[in-house]
Amino acid sequence: MQKRNPFLTAIGALLILLFTGGPILLAFAGSVIPDRVMFSPDRGLFDEVTLENYRFIFTGELPPAYLQSGANRTMISDAARQAPLSLWNSAQIAFASLVLNLILGAPAAFIYARYAFPGKKLTFMFLILSPLVPAVALITPIYMMIQAAGLVGSKFAIIFIHAARALPFTVLILSIFFRKMPGELFEAATVDGCTRFQTFFRIAVPMALPALAATGLFAFMLSYAEFMFAMVLSGDSSTRPMSVVMAALARNPDVSWSLLNTAIFVAILPTLVLVALIWRFVIADLVRGAVKA
Amino acid sequence: MWTIGRFPALWVLPVILPVAVLTIYPIGYALWTSLHQVMLLFPGEDWVGLDNYKAVVTGEYFGAALKNSLVFTLFSAPLVVLIGTATAMFLYRDFFGVTALRSIILLPWVLPGAISAVLWTWVFHPSWGVINSTLFKLGLIDHSIPWLSDPTLAFVSITVAHVWTQVPFTVVLVMAALSAINPETIEAAVVDGARPFQRFALVIFPQIKAIIVLLLVYNALIAFTSYDLVYAMTGGGPGTATTLLSFQIWKESFSMYDFGAGSAVAFIVVAISAVLIVAITWAIPSDIFGEDEPADAKA
Secondary structure: OOOOOHHHHHHHHHHHHHHHHHHHHHHHHHHHOOHHHHOOOOOOOOOOOOOHHHHHHHHOOOOHHHHOOOOOHHHOOHHHHHHHHHHHHHHHHHHHHHHHHHHHHHHHHHHHHHEEOOOHHHHHHHHHHHHHOOHHHHHHHHHHHHHHOOOOOOHHHHHHHHHHHHHHHHHHHHHHHHHHOOHHHHHHHHHOOOOHHHHHHHHHHHHOHHHHHHHHHHHHHHHHHOOHHHHHHOOOOOOOOHHHHHHHHHHOOOOOHHHHHHHHHHHHHHHHHHHHHHHHHHHHHHHHHHHHO | OEEOOOOOHHHHHHHHHHHHHOOHHHHHHHHHHHOEEEEOOEEEEEEOOOHHHHHHHHOOOHHHHHHHHHHHHHHHHHHHHHHHHHHHHHHOOOOOOHHHHHHHOOHHHHOOHHHHHHHHHHHHOOOOOHHHHHHHHOOOOOOOOOOOOOHHHHHHHHHHHHHHHHHHHHHHHHHHHHHOOOHHHHHHHHHOOOOHHHHHHHHHHHHHHHHHHHHHHHHHHHHHHOOHHHHHHOOOOOOOOOOOHHHHHHHHHHHOOEHHHHHHHHHHHHHHHHHHHHHHHHHOOHHHHOOOOOHHHHO
C-alpha cells in the first residue's frame, strides 16, 4: 500500500476514540470526582479523586461526605447498591439465553446450511425478517401473554424472550459458518454410515466450536443490553437485570451524580471484556479475508 | 447440498416456534386490540372498528409525533451510514493501535440504551455537561446552552446520541464488505494512477454499494422504531419536540392505559415498518439463502 500521513492517522484515531470512548471516560471521571468538587467552579477537578462511591456500592459503607451534618442523605440511593446483584442477574439470564441459543439454533443452522428441503426459503426468510418487526409494537401483547402464563416477575420469561429474540441471529451467523466447511467431510461421514444427527454432532459441531463460542457471545450480548422486555417483565430486585436498575437510577433526579456514574461504570466494566472477546472471536474472523491476502 | 424430501420439523421447529410465538401472535393481537376498546380501568372489550385509529390520527400528538419520527429517520439513518462507512474505511487500514480501536468502536453497541442515555445526558447537561463547561472555559459562550430543553437542540441531542449507538453495527458490516473486495482491483487502480477519491468512487464504492443500501434501509427502520433514548433522555419533551411515534405507543399503553389506542399506533408503526422490511428483502444479497453452491465449492 502507499504511504499515509501518520499525523492525519493520529488525528483520525483520536477523533474516533473521543467520539466512542469519550462519554464512557466521562462516566469514569464522574465516578471518582465527588459532586461537591464537580459543582464548584473554583476547585481543581482532580483534587479530591476518591473511590468511596465504589466502596459504597460493594460494601454499603456510606461515603464520609454524606455523613457530615447538613449533607443531603437522599442523594445517596440504596438503588445503586443493587448494581452488583443486578449484574449477577443479567449474567444468569444472558448465559441461559446463550445456552438455549446454541442448543436450539445450531441444529437448525446446520440443516439450513447443508440441505435443501421444502419450505426452506419461506421459513428462513421468516426467521431473518422477524427481528425487524419493532419490539415496541409487540411489547403489550407479549406482556399480556406472559401475564396469562403467570410468569411476570420471574427470570424464566425474560430468558425465553431474550433467547427467542436472539435465535434468528444465531441461525443466520451459524449457517454462514457451516456453509464454509468443506463438503467432502460430510460426504465421507455419510458414506461411512453416519446418520444426519451423527454427522451434525460428531463432525460439524467439533469443527464449529470457535464459531459456536462466537455466536454464543453474540446472544449473550443481545440479552445483556436488552432493556424494554426486561423492564416490563422483571419483578423485585432479586430478578431485576442490570439494564433495568440502571434506567431506574438514571430517572431518579435525586441521586448524586457521582454515585450514578459509579453504578454505570460498574455496569460498563463487564462489557469491556465482552467487547474484546466479541472482537477476537466474531469480527476478526469476518474481516480476516483481506488482511490475509 | 443434499435434498430432504419432507420438512425437517425436528431440526427447525425448535427455532421457528418460539420466534413465531413472539411475532405472529403479538401482531395479530395488536390488530385485534386496535379494533376494540381495551382500557385497563373499564371492563369489557367492545368492538369499535376503526374508532381507535380515528381518535389516534386526529389526536393532538399524532401529527407532531409522525413528523418527528420522519425527520429523525431522515437525519439519523444517512448520518449513521456516512459516519460508519468513513470509520470502517479508516479502521480497515493498518496502523499502531488499530486492533484496540476496533474493539473500542464496538462499545456503544454493547451498552443498554438506558446507559447510553445517561452518558449523553451527562455530555449535554446544561450546567455541568462537558460541552457547555468546555465552551464556557474557552470563553465562547457566556450563558449555558439549553441542549435538552430547547426544542430544536433537544432533537439534535437525541439524534447525536442515537447515531452514537448505531454506528458500531454499520462499521462491522462495512468492514466485512470491504474484506470481500479483491485487493488486486485496488492495487491495479493505484498502478493506473487513480487518486484516493477516484479509488473510492470508482473501485471501492461500487463493490460495497449493496451493503450500504441495505444499511440505509435497516437504519431507517431502527430509527423509526427506536424509543429508549427518548424515554430516558427527554421523556418526549420539551412539549412534543422529541416525541417519536414509537414513544407514543408507550405513552398511550403504559402511561394512559389505553391499550386500544396504543395498539392502533403500534399497528401504524408496524405498517410503515413493513414497507421498509419489504425494501430490505429487495436489498438482501440473494446468496444468503444458500441456494447456490457453498463457498468452499467456489474456492
